[in-house]
Amino acid sequence: MRTSIKTVKRIVVKVGTSSLILPNGRMNLKAIDQLSFTLSDLATQEYEIILVSSGAIGAGMVHLNLPYKPQSIAEQQALAAIGQLELMNLYNQRFKVYHQKSAQVLLTRDVIDFPESRRNVYNTFHELLKMGIIPIVNENDSVAVDELNHQTVFGDNDQLSAIVANLVQADLLIILSDIDGFYSDDPRTNKKAKIFHHIPEITADLFECSGDKGSELGTGGMITKLKAAELILNNNGKVVLANGKKPSILFDILDGKEIGTLFGK
Numbered sequence: 001m002r003t004s005i006k007t008v009k010r011i012v013v014k015v016g017t018s019s020l021i022l023p024n025g026r027m028n029l030k031a032i033d034q035l036s037f038t039l040s041d042l043a044t045q046e047y048e049i050i051l052v053s054s055g056a057i058g059a060g061m062v063h064l065n066l067p068y069k070p071q072s073i074a075e076q077q078a079l080a081a082i083g084q085l086e087l088m089n090l091y092n093q094r095f096k097v098y099h100q101k102s103a104q105v106l107l108t109r110d111v112i113d114f115p116e117s118r119r120n121v122y123n124t125f126h127e128l129l130k131m132g133i134i135p136i137v138n139e140n141d142s143v144a145v146d147e148l149n150h151q152t153v154f155g156d157n158d159q160l161s162a163i164v165a166n167l168v169q170a171d172l173l174i175i176l177s178d179i180d181g182f183y184s185d186d187p188r189t190n191k192k193a194k195i196f197h198h199i200p201e202i203t204a205d206l207f208e209c210s211g212d213k214g215s216e217l218g219t220g221g222m223i224t225k226l227k228a229a230e231l232i233l234n235n236n237g238k239v240v241l242a243n244g245k246k247p248s249i250l251f252d253i254l255d256g257k258e259i260g261t262l263f264g265k
């Protein structure tokens with residue numbers, strides 16, 4: 001039993017593309033519905049929740065029926081603009097069914113780096129949480145660039161979720177992916193890989209165990225999740241990495257059950 005988890009109040013939940021889009025290229029309606037239900041129910045239990053959702057590019061591909069992710073940045077940015085709307089429509093519709101209000105917050109790195117805009121973002125989250133609204137966060141993919149030293153890109157939503165969790169001083173970051181936790185090696189390529197249920201600190205050898213993304217739509221694989229955990233642990237926080245196949249897993253995680261991998265003390 002993870003007793004320290006039972007006292008958390010403010011949580012950031014990050015869900016990856018792999019949990020939102022099915023391998024057959026359709027939206028995972030069941031996962032989106034169950035995630036919306038679970039978060040709405042948790043909100044009624046006085047949890048303060050921020051959802052960081054990937055899936056804009058994936059949802060754009062679903063909408064246009066594209067079998068492969070385009071290579072060019074411009075095409076990906078256009079797809080994100082299309083898909084973000086689709087995704088928010090779905091979330092908004094499902095949250096409404098469960099009598100939960102939600103809001104959209106799109107961020108770029110420069111916004112967090114500049115003290116004044118950082119404060120504004122903090123104030124926005126603070127007010128939304130006070131109102132009992134669930135902010136749904138994504139990177140503003142259509143304007144984020146990493147060329148010409150603009151430095152406006154987070155790179156991936158794992159690190160974005162950690163930055164948001166640190167900003168709002170969340171008690172816990174939960175990363176939902178398409179895998180049960182952090183393994184000694186990528187379990188897709190090494191069937192003997194073993195899961196770690198508790199990783200108290202991030203050490204260099206863990207990066208050696210971290211492989212790339214598991215599906216065409218994923219970004220960053222375990223490396224970005226470890227980097228996110230590092231950002232949180234540097235701030236004395238906690239992260240749980242678990243499988244988002246059934247988002248109701250969040251109930252068990254918050255009950256303190258030994259599910260997935262806990263990073264931190």
Ligand SMILES: Nc1ncnc2c1ncn2[C@@H]1O[C@H](COP(=O)(O)OP(=O)(O)O)[C@@H](O)[C@H]1O
Nearest residue numbers: 016017018177183185186211213214218219221
């Ligand atoms: N050490 C590891 N433990 C667990 N999964 C790993 C590891 N190394 C690589 N992976 C891969 O990382 C994938 C999850 O990352 P990713 O595809 O980016 O998902 P998401 O869309 O949820 O961010 C898993 O499906 C798995 O194949």
Ligand SMILES: N[C@@H](CCC(=O)OP(=O)(O)O)C(=O)O
Nearest residue numbers: 017054055056057156157219
């Ligand atoms: N911002 C991008 C997702 C980037 C990302 O990190 O994706 P993932 O590895 O699926 O969490 C999108 O919404 O498509």
